[in-house]
Amino acid sequence: MADDIGDSQDRSWSGVIGPHGGYRALKSYQNAEIIHDATVAFCGRFIDRRSRTNDQMVQAARSGKQNIAEGSMASGTSTKTELKLVGVARASLEELLLDYQDFLRQHALSLWGKDHPQAQAVRGLAYARNRSYSTYKTYIEEGSPEVAANTLICLIHQANYLLDQQLRQLDQRFRQEGGFTEKLHRFRSQARGSRYPPD
Numbered sequence: 001m002a003d004d005i006g007d008s009q010d011r012s013w014s015g016v017i018g019p020h021g022g023y024r025a026l027k028s029y030q031n032a033e034i035i036h037d038a039t040v041a042f043c044g045r046f047i048d049r050r051s052r053t054n055d056q057m058v059q060a061a062r063s064g065k066q067n068i069a070e071g072s073m074a075s076g077t078s079t080k081t082e083l084k085l086v087g088v089a090r091a092s093l094e095e096l097l098l099d100y101q102d103f104l105r106q107h108a109l110s111l112w113g114k115d116h117p118q119a120q121a122v123r124g125l126a127y128a129r130n131r132s133y134s135t136y137k138t139y140i141e142e143g144s145p146e147v148a149a150n151t152l153i154c155l156i157h158q159a160n161y162l163l164d165q166q167l168r169q170l171d172q173r174f175r176q177e178g179g180f181t182e183k184l185h186r187f188r189s190q191a192r193g194s195r196y197p198p199d
Helices: 027-046 052-074 079-106 117-127 133-141 145-177 180-195
Strands: none
Touching: 027 052, 027 079, 027 133, 027 145, 052 079, 079 145, 117 133, 117 145, 133 145
């Protein structure tokens, strides 16, 4: 993957099974992990633990994170599966985005525009070194409901942007290189060619 989304692959692998894994280096995964941790904290503060909404929001955040990881691990043998799982992650985070927007609307709270000073401050944290949930902890655990929800909305927009880039690159790679079956055929053809050199 390009530098702007991180490198999801373990380069130690070779042969017919391509590079795969290494998802913790993916910026999309790092964002999704922060979103998951922040959503658990947000729901613990502001959403009834017994409600279906609480479960749905936490599960959507978890799905975003887990499907990026699973897609990365599947990438060595199936670009198609990786595409599908990254697409599921993207859809899960879109669902979660709507939940936060609903929360603001239903509680008569403001949705920050991208030029809002606090939104710009939160977005700027994407460039912080060693960024983790702790980078945003005070916004989520000490901020008002409006601050906490809008912080998560900013994070989800950033993650979705990265996932959109990732999906475009995966689609391009699949079009250029084909899937695992095509790779296996090329690998076997090359192996036969090296065993039986022309006279």
